[in-house]
Every structure is written in structure tokens, then in C-alpha cells.
Amino acid sequence: MVSAAFASLSSVAVIYPEIREPYRSIFLDIIRGIKNELKTPIKSYALEKNYSIEMLKEKLEKEEINVIIALGGRGLLIARELQSLFRVVVGAVLVAPDGTELTGLSLAPDPQIFFQRVKEFTPDVQRITVIYSQEHNGWLIKRAEQTIRQYELELNALPAKSLREAASLYRDVLNKLKSGTDAIWLLQDKTLDEQTILPLILQEAWERNLVVFSSNLSHLKRGVLFALYPDNENMGRSLAELALKQMQNSENIPLGIKPLHNLLVAFNIRTAEHLGLKLTSQMKREFGLIFPLQ
Structure with missing residues (x-):
């Protein structure tokens, strides 16, 4: 259960790649799970291949985003670019704990x-x-x-x-x-x-x-x-739980990459x-x- 403090004090952004169906629906199912778990409005950004990281950063800062849930390979690249500025959770991507300090769920x-x-x-x-x-x-x-x-x-x-x-x-x-x-x-x-x-x-x-x-x-x-x-909607719920843990983590210490349980x-x-x-x-x-x- 998400605390009222989290819902009122934080702003969550979900970043995912703009791609064709049927793959787009996968990300939308994950986002549905995130929304259902958080029970609070979120911002979502579908990024084209030629996105500008600087423009994205400006948008996130303007929206006063506290936590980013970054999905897919494009999201992983963004997470690595922005993890020094925002709390970041990654998901819907095959990723290993390769020494990069990240929090998230691998598709493995x-x-x-x-x-x-x-x-x-x-x-x-x-x-x-x-x-x-x-x-x-x-x-x-x-x-x-x-x-x-x-x-x-x-x-x-x-x-x-x-x-x-x-x-x-x-x-x-x-x-x-x-x-x-x-x-x-x-x-x-x-x-x-x-x-x-x-x-x-x-x-x-x-x-x-x-x-x-x-x-x-x-x-x-x-x-x-x-x-x-993957059980996409329940994966979204798990990513939302990780986002909550990151919000409660006052020192913003990465929680590491874990294999997927929502299967x-x-x-x-x-x-x-x-x-x-x-x-x-x-x-x-x-x-x-x-x-x-x-």
C-alpha cells in the first residue's frame, strides 16, 4: 500500500520508447500496473529515437519529478544519464548488475x-x-x-x-x-x-x-x-513498489538489479x-x- 505522504509529496514520471504495436501495448500494460499500484497521477513520456536528453531533463525538472521509472533499452540509456539528478528505477529491459549503480528489474x-x-x-x-x-x-x-x-x-x-x-x-x-x-x-x-x-x-x-x-x-x-x-501489469506494480522504496530511501542508495518474479x-x-x-x-x-x- 502506498503511503499518503508518497502520493502527495512526490511526482512520478514513466519514460518508455515510442514504438509500433504490438510492442507499444506491452509498455502501456506496464504503465497501467504502475498507476494501479501508486493510485496517484503520473507523468508519462513516449520518446522517439531522436529524443533530446537536454529537453527531457528540462521537462522533468519543470514538472518537479522526484522518481523516474525508465522502461526498455531507451529508458535504460536515459536512466544512466539522469541517475545523478533523479531517483531512477529501470525495467522492461534485459540488464545485468554490471557495476552501474541502478535500481530495477531485469527481464531475465x-x-x-x-x-x-x-x-x-x-x-x-x-x-x-x-x-x-x-x-x-x-x-x-x-x-x-x-x-x-x-x-x-x-x-x-x-x-x-x-x-x-x-x-x-x-x-x-x-x-x-x-x-x-x-x-x-x-x-x-x-x-x-x-x-x-x-x-x-x-x-x-x-x-x-x-x-x-x-x-x-x-x-x-x-x-x-x-x-x-513477463506478466506486464504485475511487473508494473513491482516497479512502482521499487519507486516507493527509492522515495523512502533518504540517501538515494541504489537497490540493485533483480531478476523478474512477475512471470x-x-x-x-x-x-x-x-x-x-x-x-x-x-x-x-x-x-x-x-x-x-x-
Whole structure:
């Protein structure tokens, strides 16, 4: 619940990129969540590619903005430009805690929620293999290592420095994975070649009944068992909560970048049937998206 003091004393601005549909609606859903959580008017600025940072700064100062919620890649650039002048929260962008002092939510799903779903959907799985770039997803793997033990799962995390190295690792591990007890976790990561390696992984998984799940919704139609994707309105609510915390933070100390908890499940029924999985009616009701469409 947002305090009356926050509602009356602060002014919140949401900055997001001016882009075409259907992507524009994603940002509007996030903004709706922010508004519903704050229960106070906010200012919103849709920025074209050729925006002027100086003009934006003047507008924000004129409106006496206290907190900026910056969305998308364009918002992230603005946040880094303006964080010395305003309290800033970033969201709706893949961002790692790269040493930049920021507060916000990355679009990267929280590994813990993946592990919860793996145990729910495929309780026989014992080991999860993931290949990743240390630069982009090392922070996420660290969190995964901290949380996976409580689900009685083993994490086989293999760093790769290039597409070539990742391709070699994938070919090696695919030969060693066991049907039923092994699963592959695909990250949104520069080490995954969507044109050559992804089809190889999915073909091998289909032929050998291996479980594959992904952080990328586009992989669902290509055959992964399930993917996690953002619940946009509730993500907006979480960003609003972070904005409130920043307002209450008298020293304006950054709270860091966290993985996303506001997630929906996209599930491939055809792949589940191929794997011989049994789904309850309750499970199916909780899916945000089912493929093929039913």
C-alpha cells in the first residue's frame, strides 16, 4: 500500500520508447500496473529515437519529478544519464548488475521460479544443464546456484566465451544427457545460436525425450516444454513498489538489479504429450499461454 505522504509529496514520471504495436501495448500494460499500484497521477513520456536528453531533463525538472521509472533499452540509456539528478528505477529491459549503480528489474526470469516449475511439471528431473555467457548472465547463474539446492536439483552450469565454444559444449553435453533425469535450460544469451544450435538441441531433445525449458517465449513454438515470460501489469506494480522504496530511501542508495518474479507460464502441450507427462486440470488453468492454441 502506498503511503499518503508518497502520493502527495512526490511526482512520478514513466519514460518508455515510442514504438509500433504490438510492442507499444506491452509498455502501456506496464504503465497501467504502475498507476494501479501508486493510485496517484503520473507523468508519462513516449520518446522517439531522436529524443533530446537536454529537453527531457528540462521537462522533468519543470514538472518537479522526484522518481523516474525508465522502461526498455531507451529508458535504460536515459536512466544512466539522469541517475545523478533523479531517483531512477529501470525495467522492461534485459540488464545485468554490471557495476552501474541502478535500481530495477531485469527481464531475465528469476531462476528459482524455473526450478519450482521443473519440479512441478517434471518431478523426475534431477539435473539442469545451462550454457551461458559470464558477462551477460553470470549474475543469474550465481543466483541459480544459491537457490537450486532447496529443490533437490543439481545445476550443471557451463560458461562459454563465444558461439563456437558454446556450440562445442552443446554438442558434448547432448551426448551425455539422460532421458527423464536431465533437462536443458536455455537463456536469453549471446552464446545460443538460434539458427544452427537451437534446432540441433530441439531435434535431439525430441528424439531422446529430453526436457528443454527456456527464458525466451519465442522458443515455445519451436518445441521447448515451457517458457516463462513477463506478466506486464504485475511487473508494473513491482516497479512502482521499487519507486516507493527509492522515495523512502533518504540517501538515494541504489537497490540493485533483480531478476523478474512477475512471470507467466507458456506451455507446449504437444511436447508434454510426446514426453508422456501428466498434467492436472489445475496446472492447465494456471498457464498464461498454451501451444498449440486450444
